[in-house]
Amino acid sequence: MQPHDQLPLHDFIEYSEQAMVLRSADFLKTMQRRHSIRQFSDRPVDQAIIENCLLTAGTAPSGANHQPWYFAAINSSSVKQKIREHAEAHERGFYEGRAGQQWLDDLKPLGTNADKPYLEIAPWLIAVFSQKFSETDGGEKQQNYYVHESVGIAVGMLITALHNAGLATLTHTPKPMNFLTNVCGRPDNERAYMLIIAGYPAKNATVPVHATKKKSLSEIASFL
Ligand code: IYR
Numbered sequence: 001m002q003p004h005d006q007l008p009l010h011d012f013i014e015y016s017e018q019a020m021v022l023r024s025a026d027f028l029k030t031m032q033r034r035h036s037i038r039q040f041s042d043r044p045v046d047q048a049i050i051e052n053c054l055l056t057a058g059t060a061p062s063g064a065n066h067q068p069w070y071f072a073a074i075n076s077s078s079v080k081q082k083i084r085e086h087a088e089a090h091e092r093g094f095y096e097g098r099a100g101q102q103w104l105d106d107l108k109p110l111g112t113n114a115d116k117p118y119l120e121i122a123p124w125l126i127a128v129f130s131q132k133f134s135e136t137d138g139g140e141k142q143q144n145y146y147v148h149e150s151v152g153i154a155v156g157m158l159i160t161a162l163h164n165a166g167l168a169t170l171t172h173t174p175k176p177m178n179f180l181t182n183v184c185g186r187p188d189n190e191r192a193y194m195l196i197i198a199g200y201p202a203k204n205a206t207v208p209v210h211a212t213k214k215k216s217l218s219e220i221a222s223f224l
Contacts, residue, residue, distance in 0.1 A: 034163040036170045036211060038112070039202040040122035047075070049165050050124055050198070057158035063145030068131040069154050069193075072184040075124055079183060083127075083195070084119035086179040087172070091116065094175060109210035118170065122199035127180045128155055129190040151193050162198050168205070170197040 015023060054071050062068060074080060091114035095104070119125060130151040136142045144150075155171070162169050172195040180192035 030164065031160070032214075034159070035168070035207040037168045037201050037205045037207065038118055038170060039205040040118045040168070040170075040197065041200040041202045042121050042123065043200045045123045045167060045199055047073075049167070050126070053158055053161035053165055053198075054126075056161035057154045060150065060154035060157050062150035062154070063147070066134065066142065066144045067150075068134060068144035068147045069151045070129040070131065070186065070190055071158075072127040072129070072180075072186065073124060074127065074184070077120070080120045080125055082183050083125060083180070084116055086183065087116050087119055087174040087195075088114055090174050090176060090179075098175075110208045116172075118197055119172075121202075122197045124198045126158070126196040126198060127184050128158075128193045128196065129181070129184075129186055130193045131190050133189045135189075155194055155196070158196060162196070167198050168201040171195075172197060 050073050054073065057069070057071065058067065060067075060069075074083070095114045099107075128151065130147050131144055132147055134142050134144060159169050159171065174195065177192035177195070180186075180195065181190060186192075
């Protein structure tokens with residue numbers, strides 16, 4: 001097969017318009033039940049579920065289909081402990097001044113602080129890495145395109161897949177995040193992009209009221 005060969009689109013499913021209205025409304029309801037949480041249960045989650053969700057993320061569109069992402073899925077207590085130690089040390093600096101007053105004021109309604117016990121309690125941490133360059137199968141340096149856009153889409157799909165599977169998540173971006181490269185043993189061409197915490201919510205899990213207030217359609221969209 002030549003690289004420019006085309007395959008017929010064999011798996012597109014056409015629904016009736018009525019079904020599409022129902023499906024889109026149902027999916028909206030499903031996604032309106034997605035909340036970032038900060039109280040996780042230590043209940044284990046089967047790796048097979050995480051694998052399916054990562055494969056879902058891997059179906060994301062990307063610049064030139066170079067798929068400039070890598071996911072380190074962490075279940076090991078000792079690695080989670082290391083990540084918590086690093087993240088909390090960085091967060092303490094953040095909350096004790098580095099953030100600046102404006103940022104701290106904006107975070108107040110979320111009730112966050114430098115303590116991140118969930119980094120050890122939740123069964124899975126998924127460290128997401130972006131690849132500005134990658135290596136081809138032949139060992140040559142390959143330029144990647146729209147890296148942030150591509151990885152952002154993949155992370156969105158990962159969070160959606162985890163929620164759809166029945167898990168709760170938290171997106172976490174400790175600043176700086178480069179310690180994740182060492183802790184996860186990733187190569188130089190990768191940058192830590194985000195940390196996704198995934199698991200069951202704790203029995204007493206809460207959601208900040210502030211986080212439930214989503215903009216209305218007219219605030220986020222217009223029809224031209
Ligand atoms: N990374 C910090 C602070 C933080 C920043 C933003 I922007 C948030 O939406 C939430 C938290 C923390 O995790 O506490």
